[in-house]
Amino acid sequence: MDMREPRWLDDQEKAAWLAFLSATNLVSRRLEQQLKDDAGLSHTQYEVLVQLADAPGGALRMTELADRLVTSKSGLTYQITQLERAGLVFRRSCPSDVRGVFAEITDQGWEVLRFAAPGHVEAVREALIDVLTPEQLTHIAEGLGQVAGRLRCGRTSGGPSSGTQ
Amino acid sequence: MDMREPRWLDDQEKAAWLAFLSATNLVSRRLEQQLKDDAGLSHTQYEVLVQLADAPGGALRMTELADRLVTSKSGLTYQITQLERAGLVFRRSCPSDVRGVFAEITDQGWEVLRFAAPGHVEAVREALIDVLTPEQLTHIAEGLGQVAGRLRCGRTSGGPSSGTQ
DNA sequence: ACACCGTGTTTCAAATTTGAACAACAGGAG
DNA sequence: CTCCTGTTGTTCAAATTTGAAACACGGTGT
Numbered sequence: 001m002d003m004r005e006p007r008w009l010d011d012q013e014k015a016a017w018l019a020f021l022s023a024t025n026l027v028s029r030r031l032e033q034q035l036k037d038d039a040g041l042s043h044t045q046y047e048v049l050v051q052l053a054d055a056p057g058g059a060l061r062m063t064e065l066a067d068r069l070v071t072s073k074s075g076l077t078y079q080i081t082q083l084e085r086a087g088l089v090f091r092r093s094c095p096s097d098v099r100g101v102f103a104e105i106t107d108q109g110w111e112v113l114r115f116a117a118p119g120h121v122e123a124v125r126e127a128l129i130d131v132l133t134p135e136q137l138t139h140i141a142e143g144l145g146q147v148a149g150r151l152r153c154g155r156t157s158g159g160p161s162s163g164t165q
Numbered sequence: 166m167d168m169r170e171p172r173w174l175d176d177q178e179k180a181a182w183l184a185f186l187s188a189t190n191l192v193s194r195r196l197e198q199q200l201k202d203d204a205g206l207s208h209t210q211y212e213v214l215v216q217l218a219d220a221p222g223g224a225l226r227m228t229e230l231a232d233r234l235v236t237s238k239s240g241l242t243y244q245i246t247q248l249e250r251a252g253l254v255f256r257r258s259c260p261s262d263v264r265g266v267f268a269e270i271t272d273q274g275w276e277v278l279r280f281a282a283p284g285h286v287e288a289v290r291e292a293l294i295d296v297l298t299p300e301q302l303t304h305i306a307e308g309l310g311q312v313a314g315r316l317r318c319g320r321t322s323g324g325p326s327s328g329t330q
Numbered sequence: 331a332c333a334c335c336g337t338g339t340t341t342c343a344a345a346t347t348t349g350a351a352c353a354a355c356a357g358g359a360g
Numbered sequence: 361c362t363c364c365t366g367t368t369g370t371t372c373a374a375a376t377t378t379g380a381a382a383c384a385c386g387g388t389g390t
Binding site: 209240263 | 375376377386
Binding site for chain 1: 171172173174177178180181182184185186187188189190191192193194195212234235236282283286287289290292293294296297299301302303304305306307308309310311312313315316317
């Protein structure tokens with residue numbers, strides 16, 4: 001079931017992969033810097049606040065939050081501890097499941113988020129959104145949406161019906 | 166020169182940004198895992214080998230290499246030290262500039278790279294390339310190419326001619 | 331030759347990330 | 361009720377990353 005000769009990337013594919021890698025790292029780096037400078041938050045911390053602010057009741061279970069952020073559970077534990085220390089978030093135990101822990105955003109968390117959001121959105125525009133035409137944006141949203149969708153469902157090996165060819 | 170009311174992202178833009186963030190993290194995570202499991206390399210280390218293998222003479226200056234990998238110089242110093250310890254790379258001083266340091270790939274580095282490449286390419290296909298149609302790939306290559314291009318030229322503030330629409 | 335500023339790398343301490351091991355509990359079968 | 365298996369979060373040590381400071385040198389003006 002292995003190919004002696006792997007299917008290398010052609011020029012088109014290589015270009016796409018290279019662009020993806022570069023854009024990914026550069027955008028990440030830029031946003032990290034912007035958030036740190038303007039609001040004293042790491043991108044991870046900012047995303048925690050965004051997810052909590054979006055969630056009903058401003059709270060989410062640790063595991064659910066970790067999944068949304070695409071980060072490890074231990075990594076999230078660390079960041080929540082930091083944010084708790086900063087007073088932007090607090091932990092609350094789950095009524096229906098003693099093991100469960102809710103992370104909930106505080107008023108001060110909302111404040112910080114409201115303060116940081118405009119600059120962050122502007123940075124996202126400058127780095128990505130406003131660089132592209134609406135058509136490009138549509139195509140990227142669709143394509144990368146598929147990519148993310150597939151990877152979320154733990155598909156490591158190729159699907160059954162589309163094995164070879 | 167600041168807007169009281171920031172231009173928030175509309176649904177289309179938000180979807181694109183969300184997809185970009187998710188795809189970015191998920192792909193990164195998947196490749197990191199694949200390389201570590203199959204070849205005992207981190208993605209950063211793998212990219213170092215790729216860049217050196219691509220370079221004439223199999224060698225690059227530290228700064229040049231750091232720029233291509235989009236990483237910090239100190240971070241590169243660390244990784245090159247690790248790779249040197251593993252015998253995949255070695256340091257060589259630059260003839261024309263005593264300060265300069267070349268990182269050069271070794272025969273063993275080539276071997277490891279040849280061993281790791283097929284599996285990595287296959288993983289890249291599974292995660293990104295083969296998920297998309299050729300048209301989508303073209304659009305993404307073009308769009309993200311522009312994004313990367315702009316960010317490489319240290320443009321923090323908006324350009325002069327395209328300020329306010 | 332000398333003082334100076336900019337460049338190329340490394341060093342260093344601190345922050346972050348990760349996976350494995352652990353502790354506590356939920357849910358169901360016997 | 362009791363045993364098993366799977367979850368949920370945290371802890372822990374080790375690896376990695378980062379920016380600032382330290383170093384060593386190149387190039388220029390005087």
